[in-house]
Amino acid sequence: MVDQELTWQGAVARWDRGLFDMVARRHWPGADRVLPRLGRAANHGVLWGGTAAAIAVFGSTRGRKAAVRGMASLALASATINTVGKWSVRRARPQLDGVPAVRQLTTQPRTTSFPSGHSASAFAFTAGLALESPGWAAVVAPVAASVAFSRIYTGVHYPSDVAAGAAWGVAAGLVVRRIVRGAQEARIVPGDERAAAGAPALPEGEGLTVVVNTGSGSSAAVPALLRERLPKAEVVECAGPDLPAELAAAASRATVLGVCGGDGTINAAATAALRAGVPLAVFPGGTLNHFALDLGLAGLDDTCRALTAGEAVHIGVGRFTPGPEGESGYFLNNFSIGAYPELLRHRLRWGPRIGGGPAALLAAWRVLRSERPVRLRLTGRPRSVWLLFAGNGTYHGTGPTPRRRDNLGEGLLDLRLVYGGGRPGPRLLAAAFAGPLTRSPVHTATRQRSLRIGDIPPGTALAYDGEYAEAPPALVLDVLPDALTVYRPRP
Incomplete structure (x- = not known):
C-alpha cells in the first residue's frame, strides 16, 4: 500500500x-x-x-x-x-x-x-x-x-x-x-412603517391579479408556484414593452395588484397601483430586489401569508414632476441625475450587443473621457454637480449612493450631491470618503421634503429605480407620505 x-x-x-x-x-x-x-x-x-x-x-x-x-x-x-x-x-x-x-x-x-x-x-x-x-x-x-x-x-x-x-x-x-x-x-427585518388598517384579506388569492415579468430574471417556476399557493388569483405572464399596459389593465380590474419582478418592474406596478388606487402585493423575483429587502420581504411565502391574513403597511413614494410623457413619475428607491444615469444610458445601449460587464466598462470609459458636470439650478441657486441622488426615505451608509433603509414610510428625501469640478472619478471617490460629513468640499448630504430643480440642460439623463429617461427642463422632487399600501406580514 x-x-x-x-x-x-x-x-x-x-x-x-x-x-x-x-x-x-x-x-x-x-x-x-x-x-x-x-x-x-x-x-x-x-x-x-x-x-x-x-x-x-x-x-x-x-x-x-x-x-x-x-x-x-x-x-x-x-x-x-x-x-x-x-x-x-x-x-x-x-x-x-x-x-x-x-x-x-x-x-x-x-x-x-x-x-x-x-x-x-x-x-x-x-x-x-x-x-x-x-x-x-x-x-x-x-x-x-x-x-x-x-x-x-x-x-x-x-x-x-x-x-x-x-x-x-x-x-x-x-x-x-x-x-x-x-x-x-x-x-430582512420589517421596518417601522405604519400598519394599514382595513387592507383586504384574500384567502387563496381571490381578487388578486399578479403580473409576472418573465424577462426580469424571475424563476420559470414562479407562475406555477403562485397558482398552487393562491389558486383563485389571476396570474398573467408578460415581458417587454407590453408590461406597463398589462399592469395598468390588471390594476383596473383587481382588488389587489400583484407583481413579480425586480425593482424596475415593481416601480411600474407601483405606478399602476397608485393611479388605480389599489394595494400592491410584491413577490420578489428580479435581478435586483432592494425594495423588497428594505420592506422586509424574504420571498413568495411572506407575501402569500400577508395576503391571506390581510396584513399590510403604508409606505411613502418619491415623485418627480413632470415625469416621462408629461405625467408625474414615481420612485420607490431612488432618483438621480448626473454620472450614474449617463452610465446607465450607455450600458443599456451597448449591453444587448456586447454583454453587461463589457458594456459597463465601455460606459465608464465614455463617462470618464467625455462627460462634464451638469449645470442646474437647485432651489433657485446655480450649481454644478457630477451626481444628484435622492432617496425615498433615509438611507444608511456613506457616500453619494448609500445602501439600505429602515423605514419606507418616513416621508423624506435623502439628498446626496457631488459637486462639479475636476474629473468625475476622483470626485466620486472623494465623496465616498466624505460620506459621514453633513457638508464637505465635494459632497453634501441633507434630508428635505421637496427639491425644485431648474435650468436642466437639454438631453440630460435621469434615472429612477434603475430605469432611464430624458430629464425635462425643470422638475420638482417630493415624497407622497403613506401613498401606497403594500402587503407585508406582521413581525
Whole structure:
C-alpha cells in the first residue's frame, strides 16, 4: 500500500515537472514583456483592489456588490492560504534551470511553493464577481487566468501549485456566498412603517391579479408556484414593452395588484397601483430586489401569508414632476441625475450587443473621457454637480449612493450631491470618503421634503429605480407620505 502511494506521488511529481519544463522551453510571443509585469501587479492584491475600486465607482449597484464580494473572497483566500495552506505542504520552489533569465523575477519568493497564493487571490476575486455579476466576471476571468499562468511562466510555481491555488480561491468565493446569504437573511427585518388598517384579506388569492415579468430574471417556476399557493388569483405572464399596459389593465380590474419582478418592474406596478388606487402585493423575483429587502420581504411565502391574513403597511413614494410623457413619475428607491444615469444610458445601449460587464466598462470609459458636470439650478441657486441622488426615505451608509433603509414610510428625501469640478472619478471617490460629513468640499448630504430643480440642460439623463429617461427642463422632487399600501406580514 505504501509502495503504491509512493509510486502515485512520483508519477504526479514527474508529470508536474514535465509540464513545468515544457512551459519553460516554449517560446510565447510577447509574453516576456506582459506576464512578469502582470504577476507583479497582482502582488498583495493590488491589481484586484484597483479593479474592485473601478467597478465600485463606475459600475451599477450590482457591480458594486460584486466588487465587495470579490474582495471579501480574496481576503478569505489570502488569509487562509497563508496561515494554513502554505504550511500544510512545505514544498520547495521549482529549480530555475531551463527558465530563461528574462522571465525570472528580480526577487524570488521565500515562502513554500504549494499552493499558489497569486492564483488563489485571482480566482477568489473572479469567483466572488461571478456569483454576483457574471458579466464582470467574464471581463476579469482572462486576466485572472493570465496571472495564474504567469506563476508557472516565471518559474516560481509548479502547475499543480497553480491548480490547487485556483481551486482554493473558488472555494473561498463559495464560502463568502454562503456567508452573504446568511447576512441577507438577517437583513430582512420589517421596518417601522405604519400598519394599514382595513387592507383586504384574500384567502387563496381571490381578487388578486399578479403580473409576472418573465424577462426580469424571475424563476420559470414562479407562475406555477403562485397558482398552487393562491389558486383563485389571476396570474398573467408578460415581458417587454407590453408590461406597463398589462399592469395598468390588471390594476383596473383587481382588488389587489400583484407583481413579480425586480425593482424596475415593481416601480411600474407601483405606478399602476397608485393611479388605480389599489394595494400592491410584491413577490420578489428580479435581478435586483432592494425594495423588497428594505420592506422586509424574504420571498413568495411572506407575501402569500400577508395576503391571506390581510396584513399590510403604508409606505411613502418619491415623485418627480413632470415625469416621462408629461405625467408625474414615481420612485420607490431612488432618483438621480448626473454620472450614474449617463452610465446607465450607455450600458443599456451597448449591453444587448456586447454583454453587461463589457458594456459597463465601455460606459465608464465614455463617462470618464467625455462627460462634464451638469449645470442646474437647485432651489433657485446655480450649481454644478457630477451626481444628484435622492432617496425615498433615509438611507444608511456613506457616500453619494448609500445602501439600505429602515423605514419606507418616513416621508423624506435623502439628498446626496457631488459637486462639479475636476474629473468625475476622483470626485466620486472623494465623496465616498466624505460620506459621514453633513457638508464637505465635494459632497453634501441633507434630508428635505421637496427639491425644485431648474435650468436642466437639454438631453440630460435621469434615472429612477434603475430605469432611464430624458430629464425635462425643470422638475420638482417630493415624497407622497403613506401613498401606497403594500402587503407585508406582521413581525
